[in-house]
Amino acid sequence: DTGVSQNPRHKITKRGQNVTFRCDPISEHNRLYWYRQTLGQGPEFLTYFQNEAQLEKSRLLSDRFSAERPKGSFSTLEIQRTEQGDSAMYLCASSLGAAATDTQYFGPGTRLTVL
């Protein structure tokens, strides 16, 4: 399978703990995006990378959130001091580049539950 993969698929944690999610994009895709989705809503953009450079961050991405993409391959999203409001599905997507028709391909998501 050469699609976008995300690990873990599910994460249950206690409030105040730190969690880290991993995303492996489609090989040779230069762009990588993180979204968050809560129940009944569409995905909301968090941040994106062009290769290893983080080019944009949403205001939704508080200072407790940090994302990295070392070497321009896989990416990690870390949430520090989790809060119950962080419970959501975290989606990763990748696209080949920045052409108008370079669509984003999404992974299966990581569902986070903060108790």
Add this chain to the structure above:
Amino acid sequence: LAKTTQPISMDSYEGQEVNITCSHNNIATNDYITWYQQFPSQGPRFIIQGYKTKVTNEVASLFIPADRKSSTLSLPRVSLSDTAVYYCLVGDNRGTYKYIFGTGTRLKVLA
């Protein structure tokens, strides 16, 4: 970024053709129209993308009128497995573009 408006929900029966219309009155010259499908607990799946007129692939057709202020996703002969949320997105993937999802259209296919 152009805002989109879709019906919140639709019901259909197996074997019927389903048409979901999306309004995007403020679409820009460089914007493309993209549709995604999402099943519960899964990431959105790309269905089809177009700029103008008609686009067809193995799963759907996309109709875009000349003024491009709306678009219609057509699903031929739906089955129960087409029950999902469908999102219409408008934008240009160049530059700092990122997808702005609305709440989508919840399609329920009945037996």
